[in-house]
Amino acid sequence: MIYDIQGGRKMLELRNVSFRVAENSKDKEKGILENVSFTLEDNRFVAITGPNGGGKSTLAKIIAGIEKPTQGQILLDGEDITNWSITERAKHGISYAFQQPVRFKGVTVFDLINLAAGKEISLSGACQYLSEVGLCAKDYINREVNASLSGGEMKRIEIATVMARGTKLSVFDEPEAGIDLWSFQNLIQVFEKMHKEKKGSILIISHQERILNTADEILVIADGRLVKRGSKEDVLPALLDAAQADTGCEMWQKGVQR
Numbered sequence: 001m002i003y004d005i006q007g008g009r010k011m012l013e014l015r016n017v018s019f020r021v022a023e024n025s026k027d028k029e030k031g032i033l034e035n036v037s038f039t040l041e042d043n044r045f046v047a048i049t050g051p052n053g054g055g056k057s058t059l060a061k062i063i064a065g066i067e068k069p070t071q072g073q074i075l076l077d078g079e080d081i082t083n084w085s086i087t088e089r090a091k092h093g094i095s096y097a098f099q100q101p102v103r104f105k106g107v108t109v110f111d112l113i114n115l116a117a118g119k120e121i122s123l124s125g126a127c128q129y130l131s132e133v134g135l136c137a138k139d140y141i142n143r144e145v146n147a148s149l150s151g152g153e154m155k156r157i158e159i160a161t162v163m164a165r166g167t168k169l170s171v172f173d174e175p176e177a178g179i180d181l182w183s184f185q186n187l188i189q190v191f192e193k194m195h196k197e198k199k200g201s202i203l204i205i206s207h208q209e210r211i212l213n214t215a216d217e218i219l220v221i222a223d224g225r226l227v228k229r230g231s232k233e234d235v236l237p238a239l240l241d242a243a244q245a246d247t248g249c250e251m252w253q254k255g256v257q258r
C-alpha cells in the first residue's frame with residue numbers, strides 16, 4: 001500500500017503533469033499546465049482555486065481523462081492510469097461534473113440518475129438525490145434532459161448524478177456557476193454531507209470562500225502551476241487579502257513552489 005508523508009493512503013497521484021498545446025505559429029507551444037504534482041488521500045475534501053485561465057479546468061479534465069497530459073503521470077491507487085480513457089477511469093471510480101453540463105436529448109432525468117447509479121434505483125431513491133440538490137423532484141424526474149432546462153437546473157441535475165454514482169473520487173468544476181444564492185447555501189450542505197458521510201474524496205474547483213472554507217485542503221493553481229497547497233488556515237488569509245487588494249495572480253505567485 002502507498003502512503004504519503006502525512007500517513008494517509010494515496011488514492012490519486014499526479015507526477016509532474018504538464019499540458020502544452022501548439023500555438024498559432026507552428027513551432028511554438030503554449031504551456032497550459034507545467035509540472036503539476038500532488039497527491040490526494042481517501043475521503044478528503046480538496047478545493048482547487050486560482051485566477052481565471054490559470055489551468056484549473058484543464059487539470060480536472062486531465063484527471064477525468066478528457067484531456068491527456070503531454071508529460072507526466074497520473075496514478076490511481078498506485079496504478080498508472082495516464083493512458084486510460086474516460087470510461088475506464090469512470091469504471092474505476094472517477095466521476096466528473098462539467099462546468100457546463102451536457103444535455104442528452106431523449107433521456108429523462110430519471111434515466112440519467114439511473115445510468116449514473118449503475119444499478120436499478122427506485123423512483124423515490126432518484127427523487128431523493130434531486131431533493132438534496134434543491135430541485136422539487138416531482139417537477140423534474142420525468143423531464144427530458146434537453147435545452148429546455150436552465151443552466152442552473154442542469155448543473156444541479158448533474159451534481160445529483162455524481163452523488164448517485166458515489167465513486168471514490170468526485171470532481172466538480174465550479175459547481176456554483178449558474179446557481180442562485182439560495183440554492184448555493186443548500187449546495188454547500190450537499191458537499192458537507194457527502195464529506196461527512198465519507199462517500200469518497202471530493203475535488204472541487206471553486207472561487208467561493210464558503211466552499212474553500214469547507215475544504216480540508218486548498219490547492220492554488222495560477223499560470224499553469226501549483227503555486228500553493230495547504231490547509232485553509234495556511235492558504236485562505238493570503239487569498240482573501242489578495243482578492244481585497246485586487247492584486248490577483250501576482251500575490252498568489254508569491255512563495256511559488258516549483
Ligand SMILES: Nc1ncnc2c1ncn2[C@@H]1O[C@H](COP(=O)(O)OP(=O)(O)OP(=O)(O)O)[C@@H](O)[C@H]1O
Pocket residue numbers: 021032050051052053054055056057058059
Ligand atoms: N486545448 C486548448 N488549446 C488552447 N488553449 C487552451 C486549451 N485548453 C485550455 N486552454 C487555455 O488554457 C488556459 C487555462 O484554461 P482553463 O479552462 O484550464 O482555466 P481555468 O483556471 O479553469 O479558468 P476559469 O477560472 O476561467 O474557469 C486558458 O487560457 C485557456 O484558454
